[in-house]
Amino acid sequence: MKSLTALAIPLVFIAILLAVWEAVCRLSGVPAYLLPPPSAIGASLVEGWPLLLSSAWNTLFTALTALIVASLLASGLALLTALSPVLERAIQPVAVTLQVTPVIAVAPLVIIWAGLDHPERAVVVLATIVAFFPIFSGAVTGLKAADPDLTRLFDLYGAGRLQKLLRLRLPSAVPFLLEGHKVAAGLAVIGAVIGEFVAGSGGAQGLAWRILEAGNRLQTARMFAALFVLAVMAALLHALLQLAERRALVWWRGR
């Protein structure tokens, strides 16, 4: 009963918001290209559904590809920094500098490097850059987060550097890695959208391109429909990763 109420409250709020929005549009006569009523957005959603769905899949595929690439790169580099303090000192400043540089400023360069004929590659690279840091910093922090007393026991029992890495530091880093991947998944979608915007070409047929395309044609209802699909997709991805994180933590902790 309590969970039903919890679900009903935001739904009722959204329904009221949509009703007010619809009424304002109809009564004020505001042009549809400026603010389309929810009914027009719904119609556009139904009408453009197959195209929006395939575009959503493109964006999602890009984001997931970027997430996998970022995961491999960030975890690998974090492992290298864990193995060698010299490497850590070498990599950390470069990583931080890249992190604080706005990805949008790097985008034109990435597009040139990826090849102007392959905007989809540039989009994956840009989304990877954005998704890289939460995983990298989570992994670096996690690899240093082993219980100090447990570390002392490993020393006492004569564990070698590799044994400590594989049997203590890596397992200790799991919660941090999970959190990093959850944040990175959301950022990968944002990165993919930014990449598609910057690529600004029909070569990257994701949701951002649909928004751009509809905007250029003043099809504001279509823009809203694409935006709606994007928001739902990102929310579902976040929920899925949250669930995966919770399950994985239960496995890690044993309850």
Add this chain to the structure above:
Amino acid sequence: MTASLTNVEVDYRGRGRVLGPVDLAIGEGEIIALVGPSGCGKSTAMRLLAGLEQPTRGVVQRQAGRGETSLVFQAATLAPWLSAAANVALPLELSGLDRRTARDRASEALARVGLSGVDASRPAQLSGGMAMRVSLARALVTKPRLLLLDEPFAALDEITRRTLADDVLTLWAELKPAILFVTHNVEEAVYMASRVVVMTAGPGAIAGEVAIEAPLPRPAGFRVTETFRADAETVSALLAKGMERAA
């Protein structure tokens, strides 16, 4: 002699001297309780004997072979991602013993501390007392010659800590390792030890020691005997003197 500290001093950068000079000899199969105020360097002495720290001055003689010295902390310090048996088997596996033999010996060690049937349980599924028993089993699985217990019962309720104290004495009677244990609890020290060493406030030095004559392991009624009370009072008086000296 199992281990000893000879004229040992430890200085920390920025904090100055934290321990010493200290002379302490631990005989074969002896149980020594180390009591003293917080910050007097008891845990530092433990870490020296475990080889986890080096003295600034003086000589540390210790059991340096793999598994010859074991350590139990105030918290159970178990790896949450490993089962109870895997936690106990860890020292054996790290020393290169094959997994199956290590797990078999871990099961035996768990049974010895009264924990049969929890092999597959994770630390989060165990009570505080059970987790501490797992920690004890891990320390004993290598059959150490020196067992270091750093306030092992401090986080437990009174009933559990008394039961565990008895269990440690029973295990000691079976395996006869030398035991050095740190405690703030004078009664616990007198009940468990053959010798109570009292330290002064930091930087800790030895304020004195009291030999507890009653044979080990102690009978159930030992805590209410005149001897127990007299020994506890002697230790308390030494502790108070050690604090005065520091003040």
